[in-house]
Amino acid sequence: MAAAVAFxxxxxxxxxxxxxxxxxxxxxVKVNPTSSVKDQNKSGTCWCFAGTTxxxxxxxxxxxxxxxxxxxxxxxxxxxxxxxxxxxxxxxVNFAQxxxxxxxxxxxxxxxxxxxxxxxxxxxGEDKHSHYEMAAVLKAYLDAVNRNPNKRLSTAWxxxxxxxxxxxxxxxxxxxxxxxxxxxxxxxxxxxxLKMDDYIPVTSxxxxxxYETFPVEVADNWLWGQYYNVPMEEMKAIVDxxxxxxxxxxxxxxxxxxxxxxxxxxxxxxxxxxxxxxxGTELARWVHMSDKERAAKQFQINGPADEIEVxxxxxxxxxxRQETTDDHGMVIVGRAKDxxxxxxxxxxxxxxxxxxxxxxxxxxxxxxxxxxxxxxxNRNAIPKDIAKKMNxx
Numbered sequence: 001m002a003a004a005v006a007f008x009x010x011x012x013x014x015x016x017x018x019x020x021x022x023x024x025x026x027x028x029v030k031v032n033p034t035s036s037v038k039d040q041n042k043s044g045t046c047w048c049f050a051g052t053t054x055x056x057x058x059x060x061x062x063x064x065x066x067x068x069x070x071x072x073x074x075x076x077x078x079x080x081x082x083x084x085x086x087x088x089x090x091x092x093v094n095f096a097q098x099x100x101x102x103x104x105x106x107x108x109x110x111x112x113x114x115x116x117x118x119x120x121x122x123x124x125g126e127d128k129h130s131h132y133e134m135a136a137v138l139k140a141y142l143d144a145v146n147r148n149p150n151k152r153l154s155t156a157w158x159x160x161x162x163x164x165x166x167x168x169x170x171x172x173x174x175x176x177x178x179x180x181x182x183x184x185x186x187x188x189x190x191x192x193x194l195k196m197d198d199y200i201p202v203t204s205x206x207x208x209x210x211y212e213t214f215p216v217e218v219a220d221n222w223l224w225g226q227y228y229n230v231p232m233e234e235m236k237a238i239v240d241x242x243x244x245x246x247x248x249x250x251x252x253x254x255x256x257x258x259x260x261x262x263x264x265x266x267x268x269x270x271x272x273x274x275x276x277x278x279x280g281t282e283l284a285r286w287v288h289m290s291d292k293e294r295a296a297k298q299f300q301i302n303g304p305a306d307e308i309e310v311x312x313x314x315x316x317x318x319x320x321r322q323e324t325t326d327d328h329g330m331v332i333v334g335r336a337k338d339x340x341x342x343x344x345x346x347x348x349x350x351x352x353x354x355x356x357x358x359x360x361x362x363x364x365x366x367x368x369x370x371x372x373x374x375x376x377x378n379r380n381a382i383p384k385d386i387a388k389k390m391n392x393x
Contacts, residue, residue, distance in 0.1 A: 023303025024266055024338055026362050031334030031346055032246050033060050035067070037359030039352040041128040044097030044135070047220070048074050049350035050250050050329035051104025054376065055113075057248040057331070059192055067192075070114040072121020072129075073185065074107045076169050082222055083142055083161050087153070091146045097135050098220035101250045101329060101376045102201055106223060109196040112185030115178050123170035134168040200382060200392060203227040203374040204235040206316045211389050216374060218326040227374050228390050232312045236369065239332060239345070242381035248333045250376035251347065255328045257371065258299035262349060265361040269370055270305045304340040310369040318370060326373050336362055 035056035040049045048071045056067050078099055086095040107113070122129070141164060145157045175182050183191065208214040213226035230238070242249050259268040308314075318324040334346040344362040353359040379392055387393075 026336045026338055026344065028346060029335045029337055030243055032243065032248050034248055034333045034348055035060060037348060037353050038350050039128060040350045042130040042132060044131065045071060045075050046350055047099035047101060047103055047329040050331050051101060053348065054248060054250045054331050055104065055194060058194055061246060062193060068116040070116045070119040072169050073114040073119045073172065074104055075121065076165050077107045077111045078103050079138065079165060080162065085222065086142055087146060091143065094219040094222055095139055095142060097131055100221045100223065100225060101252050101374060102223055102225035105196040105199050108189050112189040114185050114188060118176040118178060119172060121169040124168045138164055198379050199376055200379050201225065201227045201374055201376050202230060202235055202238055204230055204232045205319060206312060220326055230386065230390065232315055232369055234386050238377055238382050238386060239375060241383045242377050243335055245381055247378050247381040248331050251330050251332045252326060252373040253328060254324045254371040256325065259301065259367065262351065262361050263355050265355060265357040267361065267363040267367045268301065269308045269364065269366040270299065270301060271308055304338050304342055307364060307366040310366050315370055324371055
């Protein structure tokens, strides 16, 4: 069966698939096998949807088997550990729906995993995830505990917190049956054959030394997880090598830019429009525009356009000035090109399939270089020369 799946995937890769909307014509150059598009709906859990679908991809890559893993089991376990850290630090760490690309491997290694059919986490009268009420209740509960009115913490607060999670997400069964076999979360995760030490988080910033690790300073990195720091071009080389060798990757990035249009299926970083090259009626119109109208013109995109040149310095400056923030987690599944030959990464999102490319979109290389926070990649996908400099054996 695995051989048949592999043959089928290889055959599909050789077919050029052209998509066209909004002036862009994208042709897939290399797309790796990936699991189905999911829908996080009204939940701030993109980090979990990205990490979970990535592990589904790893199982597909290793075994040729499609699986649907539970996101909410991981979300629940993270809430429990976030709560403990929040109380231990007197509320001086972030407690929110967000997380990092390291949270899914953290839960997998520490607690295990479950299939979606055994734990969907929809126990509160909704057909799709909607966490606003639950998140507000959880935070309010912890803040009440944190005020410590008895001058010392009770022995009951953790049970109370877990009871809220039970009410919204459902109790976690001690055992469950999947494909005729009885598992615990621990034994189910172990049965998939994934080793969490094989997954390497990579970033690229100059406020820490290259080829060392550091905790990326964003609020959702509540684990204070360590990331390998490499030059920007080597981060890109890691991604390209992974795609070339059949791997997908988790991608954490800023999606707040005007050039990010997920409904039309593209993310680009166009150069700012200025009046120095305009003349005649165009120049006259430009002169009478407001600053807001001139800024908006930069993102009136009708197909391939000149994009900014990204350097290590400009990338760092965007992060330092908080123009690049930790917004969203997704999965890079392949590469494509537009009608002008510009290269893009093909990305799988977790915002359902009701967009032009059925849950996927295309990210230009300048957008990737400027707006990437970090990636999570299988160590076997890192070029050997770069791995050696990272001291990864």
